[in-house]
Amino acid sequence: MRPWIGAPVWGEDLWGREAFIRRVWQALEANSVLLVAPRRFGKTSVMHALCEEPRGTWKCVYLNAEYTTTPVAFAVQLIHAAWEALPSWRTTFTKRLEQAKQWARASIAALGVATSPDQGFWLDLRRDMEREWQLRSLDLLQTLRGADARVVFAIDELAVMLEAFRDYGTSEADTRSFLHWFRHLRTDPGEGLRNCRFVLGSSIGVEGALSRIGAIDTINDLQPIVLLELAPADAKALLARLLDDAGLRVSPAAQKAALDAIGPGVPFFIQIMADALIAAAWAGEKVGPRGVRLVYERDVLGTHSRTYFEHYYDRLRRYDPVDHDLALALLRHLAEVQRAATSTLWAIYARRARDRRSHDDFRRMLADLETDFYIRADAATGEHVFWSNILRDWWRRYYGMEDGHSTHTRGPRVPREG
Ligand SMILES: Nc1ncnc2c1ncn2[C@@H]1O[C@H](COP(=O)(O)OP(=O)(O)OP(=O)(O)O)[C@@H](O)[C@H]1O
Ligand SMILES: [Mg+2]
Numbered sequence: 094m095r096p097w098i099g100a101p102v103w104g105e106d107l108w109g110r111e112a113f114i115r116r117v118w119q120a121l122e123a124n125s126v127l128l129v130a131p132r133r134f135g136k137t138s139v140m141h142a143l144c145e146e147p148r149g150t151w152k153c154v155y156l157n158a159e160y161t162t163t164p165v166a167f168a169v170q171l172i173h174a175a176w177e178a179l180p181s182w183r184t185t186f187t188k189r190l191e192q193a194k195q196w197a198r199a200s201i202a203a204l205g206v207a208t209s210p211d212q213g214f215w216l217d218l219r220r221d222m223e224r225e226w227q228l229r230s231l232d233l234l235q236t237l238r239g240a241d242a243r244v245v246f247a248i249d250e251l252a253v254m255l256e257a258f259r260d261y262g263t264s265e266a267d268t269r270s271f272l273h274w275f276r277h278l279r280t281d282p283g284e285g286l287r288n289c290r291f292v293l294g295s296s297i298g299v300e301g302a303l304s305r306i307g308a309i310d311t312i313n314d315l316q317p318i319v320l321l322e323l324a325p326a327d328a329k330a331l332l333a334r335l336l337d338d339a340g341l342r343v344s345p346a347a348q349k350a351a352l353d354a355i356g357p358g359v360p361f362f363i364q365i366m367a368d369a370l371i372a373a374a375w376a377g378e379k380v381g382p383r384g385v386r387l388v389y390e391r392d393v394l395g396t397h398s399r400t401y402f403e404h405y406y407d408r409l410r411r412y413d414p415v416d417h418d419l420a421l422a423l424l425r426h427l428a429e430v431q432r433a434a435t436s437t438l439w440a441i442y443a444r445r446a447r448d449r450r451s452h453d454d455f456r457r458m459l460a461d462l463e464t465d466f467y468i469r470a471d472a473a474t475g476e477h478v479f480w481s482n483i484l485r486d487w488w489r490r491y492y493g494m495e496d497g498h499s500t501h502t503r504g505p506r507v508p509r510e511g
Contacts, residue, residue, distance in 0.1 A: 094338045096368035098361070101138040103145070108334075108360060109327030110139055113320060117292065118148045120316050121245060125279055125291040127312060130320035131466035131480070132296040132404055133361040139320060140247040140294055151290075153245040154178035158254040162261040164271040167254065168230035169219045174246060175237055176210075182240040189236045196229060197221045227274045234278060237286050244289045252295040252302055256411070265306045272303070272311035280314045291315075298464030321357070328358025335367035341374050343385075350382040354389040356482030362393075365401065369393050394487055402487045405467065415449055420458060421492070424467060424479075428489040432476040435459070 097106050117139070120126050130136045144153035154174045161167050176183060187204065190197055200218040204210050222229045237244070258268050278285055293299075293315060303309045323331065332351060336343050343351075351370065355362045369392035374380050380388065392398070409420050422445050423438055442455045459477070462468045466480050479485030 094334055096335055096339075096364045096371065098364050098368060101141055102135070102360075103138070103141065107135075107138050107142055108331045109323040110135065110142065113318075114139060114142055117143060117318060118151075120318060121151070121290045121292070124316040125314060126293070127299070127315040127317045128292055128294040128320060129298075129317055130294075130296060133359070133401070134296075134320050134322075135360055136294045136296060136320060137249055140249055140292060143245065143247055143292065147245065151243050151245055152178050153247060155247045155249070157249045159250040160257075161254045162257045163263060164258065164267065164274070165219055165222050165226040165230070167271070168222065168226055168234070169215055171246065172218070172230070172233055173215055175234070175244065178244060179237075179240055179242055181242065182237060185236045185239060186233065189233055193229070193232065196225070227270070231274070231278065231284060234286065235284055237289060240288065242288070244286075245292060246289065247292040247294070249294045250296065251293045252299040255299070255302055269306055269308045269311070272308045276311045276314060298461065298466075300464050301461045323358040323360055323363075325352075325358060328352060328360075328363060331358075331360060332363050332367055335364070336370065339367075339371045339374075341371060341380070343370065343374075343380055344382075347380055347382045347385045350385040351389070354386060354393075354482065357480075359481065359483075361401075362481070362483050365393055365398065393483070394490055398487075399491070402484060405484060405488075406492060408465065415446070416458065419445055419450065420462065423458070423462070424488060425492060425494060427468060427477060427479055428485050428492070429494055431485070432471065432474070432478045434476050438477060 094106060102108075117126055117128070128136055128140070140155055144155045147153040154177060156170055156174045158167065158170070161170055172186070176186065190204065191201055194201060197218070198221070200214060200221045203214040203217040255268060258271070259265075263271070279289075279291055293312075299312070300309060303312060322328065329348070329352060332348055336348070351366050352358065352363075355366055366389065369388045370380050370385065373384065373388045373392070378384055378388075409417050412420055419442055422441055426438070426441055427433055438459070439452070439455055442450070442458070443452075446454075459468070463470070467484070468477050469480050470476070471478050479488065
């Protein structure tokens with residue numbers, strides 16, 4: 094096993110998610126699922142795993158909605174996915190399409206006698222469905238109810254898709270209408286797909302985006318399941334395995350130092366840490382507990398790792414300018430002091446907002462920062478802390494205080510070993 098940084102992981106590289114996957118399958122017996130996790134925690138890997146080894150009589154098909162920019166494109170994507178997953182349904186679908194000849198002329202012609210429609214067909218179908226797309230797509234999709242199979246649609250990047258709707262000119266009203274259509278498709282006893290389930294993955298809090306457009310109730314049929322860090326024993330075993338397979342002997346104390354530096358055992362961060370340790374060891378450095386700390390400060394948090402975390406900073410640009418400034422102020426403060434009471438954060442917020450924002454706005458911002466996995470409330474003290482050590486250290490280094498007290502200006506604090 095080698096460090097695997099970036100693309101979804103498969104097979105034996107997918108570490109420590111068996112229990113989570115079992116839990117999702119169990120939930121799917123009764124409900125569709127909202128798979129919630131911060132960026133890079135392994136959602137796509139888990140969704141692929143669901144589809145690679147579907148349980149019982151389920152079939153599972155993966156859809157990436159990241160590039161889907163309109164509601165009608167999404168509806169066609171669903172039909173396309175069902176076509177791929179269910180050869181036995183294709184005849185039913187084709188018949189239904191032919192009955193829709195009033196509006197589906199171009200796609201019927203494009204389908205012709207082809208048994209596997211090409212890209213042109215799917216484009217024609219999208220054009221044919223454009224007007225009245227809700228009714229037309231529902232008419233076609235409903236035929237899935239008669240399919241002799243149970244299907245899971247694993248749909249990745251729901252929130253990114255909804256943002257793309259907005260960016261490509263779908264109005265809030267039309268996005269709301271889309272969300273109601275989608276809920277109807279999942280749940281309606283008469284027309285909904287009772288033999289299908291949906292796993293909707295989202296790396297950013299979809300709740301915030303939906304409540305801003307008054308559509309939070311459109312996902313209340315979904316069972317939220319949160320994908321978090323690995324269990325401590327799995328995190329420890331993953332790091333040990335990666336180092337071991339690279340032929341490195343690293344003491345238990347040094348491995349513990351590596352995991353302590355990262356904080357919660359997010360597999361992606363363990364992979365980055367393992368990769369950096371392997372590179373350092375191969376370059377002749379000692380990787381004892383202090384060496385590990387140096388590697389963490391210098392390499393894991395180094396400028397070339399910026400892309401791993403930069404999206405957390407970039408995402409805040411989606412806020413309006415005043416909220417953006419306020420969110421940055423709160424995060425900068427938390428990065429420096431590590432933990433802060435709500436009242437302290439409110440004081441910072443109120444001073445900066447002057448009278449442009451209310452206390453309710455402040456509470457909403459804290460909730461958004463929590464659902465987007467920047468911060469969490471410490472259950473013991475109620476104080477707010479950064480969600481992970483590594484994100485906090487990174488934030489402090491690159492976006493810390495402007496008065497020269499950030500670690501950025503100090504550089505690595507730990508001397509070399511040996
Ligand atoms: N179970 C796992 N075992 C080992 N490594 C993992 C696991 N899950 C995720 N990773 C690590 O995290 C990286 C990202 O995984 P994946 O693409 O599945 O995450 P994601 O949550 O879908 O990310 P994004 O939010 O960017 O879409 C992988 O390249 C790998 O380094
Ligand atoms: Mg992903």
